Amino acid sequence: xxxxxxxxxxxxxxxxxxxxxxxxxxxxxxxxxxxxxxxxxxxxxxxxxxxxxxxxxxxxxxxxxxxxxxxxxxxxxxxx
Numbered sequence: 001x002x003x004x005x006x007x008x009x010x011x012x013x014x015x016x017x018x019x020x021x022x023x024x025x026x027x028x029x030x031x032x033x034x035x036x037x038x039x040x041x042x043x044x045x046x047x048x049x050x051x052x053x054x055x056x057x058x059x060x061x062x063x064x065x066x067x068x069x070x071x072x073x074x075x076x077x078x079x080x
Contacts, residue, residue, distance in 0.1 A: 020078060021075070025037075027074075028070060028071070032064075032066060032067035035049060035060055035064050035067060036064065036071075038052055038053070046061060
């Protein structure tokens with residue numbers, strides 16, 4: 001039995017709508033992008049993310065907050 005990945009079952013519009021967000025994510029500095037990907041895409045805890053990146057939990061929190069603020073600002077300016 002072949003099981004399709006969830007993204008393969010989504011309508012094309014749902015995928016296309018993500019492209020601007022992914023583009024903005026790619027524009028973040030590498031450390032901030034890594035924090036967001038590990039925390040929200042890989043569903044890692046703050047502690048797991050800190051261990052993976054070799055930094056403190058405070059750094060994960062601050063980098064996450066700054067990255068999310070930047071994404072929100074850029075999404076608003078892009079009209080998304």
